[in-house]
Amino acid sequence: AALVALPKASELVASVIATNGVGLDSAVLVATTSLVLDPTPPMGGTAVVLPPLKGQSACCSVEPVVSGTQEEPGYWVDTTAATSLRVGWGGAVDDETGVATVEVAVGTAPFRSDVVPFTLVTGEAAASVPVEGRGLQQGQTYVVSVRFGNGAGAKRVLGAAGTVTVDATAPVAGSVVDTLVADDDDADVADIDARTGSTAIAARFEAFTEDVSTITTYEWAAGTVPGGEQLRAFEPVALGSGAWPGAVEAAGLVIAADGTSVFVSVRATNAAGICTTASSDGVVLDRSGPTPATDLALVVDLD
Structure with a gap:
């Protein structure tokens, strides 16, 4: 059979005829279905590292810079050997089959998942990503990657969606x-x-x-x-x-x-x-x- 280029949204009609050994044909079996072809992954999308659910350890009223993005890395207060990062996301679109899945990973460099592998997240547009067994290390920079998938299974990765560095120490005073x-x-x-x-x-x-x-x-x-x-x-x-x-x-x-x-x-x-x-x-x-x-x-x- 020859390959036929189909539009992204198509109604397909399949006809089947069975022929026996003496050349007699069966009745025509017809099946009709609507098929949406979606070869492109979701487009756009952003992600950010959010403040912890509990209060910060700041000793004054100045708000900490914890909303780390790709353009403006943030800093995270880690006072209790924190074992998770909160990540928020949104803005991805897919006109054909919609955004069906969101996966989040944490690494020590863009596109890496050496701290937390890509993990499926569901529900609200924010989730805590466990950093099990390691905790968040003082002075370490963490890069969050988000992978959006559509209904056809095509996926796209934001390789450095959010960047945050753990800083649990106070400034050293001068005289x-x-x-x-x-x-x-x-x-x-x-x-x-x-x-x-x-x-x-x-x-x-x-x-x-x-x-x-x-x-x-x-x-x-x-x-x-x-x-x-x-x-x-x-x-x-x-x-x-x-x-x-x-x-x-x-x-x-x-x-x-x-x-x-x-x-x-x-x-x-x-x-x-x-x-x-x-x-x-x-x-x-x-x-x-x-x-x-x-x-x-x-x-x-x-x-």
Whole structure:
């Protein structure tokens, strides 16, 4: 029989005649069926690594960057030796037979499934993919691949649909030093212990360091205890350049009494939403300054 090119949507009629040994034919058997030919896999589609179902371990209100995509890799907070990644997907289309199956794999590089082989997922457009026996390793980058299949069995793989790196460690703090002025660019910043006649404070701080992800936010506050916000709540601060790139200052602090110690605290948050706070050793504020003596005796020795 010759091969015939058929349109994607066709109605086929099959006729069968049986002939015996003496040349007699049977009645014609006719079968009619509708057949959809679908030689192309689903097109389009996206996937993303989603935040865990439970809350993050962030110690502050800054949202972690955990929605990893191919264009913008994310960072994952792994505080309990997590054994799964949550993956969301959508957007794939197939005009002939529809998207019938979705499979998800996890690897250490695009198109690899060396961590989790392709696993059929069903139901909602999101699922937790178990990473059994290995857990999610600190500093490791994981690449999620999604395979869409249509009703005819044709499949297409998104080889790097979502990328996420596990970061379970906080940034390493730099030093925070109380100073007289905030714009002191001297590499040898001198720490002060007291200020008289003023309720102003100033401080310089070193850049914090982060080995796995990046530091996304710096904030600072002032309080009567290290890390406290009794006098000034945490607010964002930008870094400058130089050996001490951070500079903060505030005037008119309302203190309960002269001799109050004030601590400047700096908080840095990384892309996984984990933060570290460092504080100065404190500066004593004295609004009145020294009290002049009122009873002085002058003794002159003429000998």
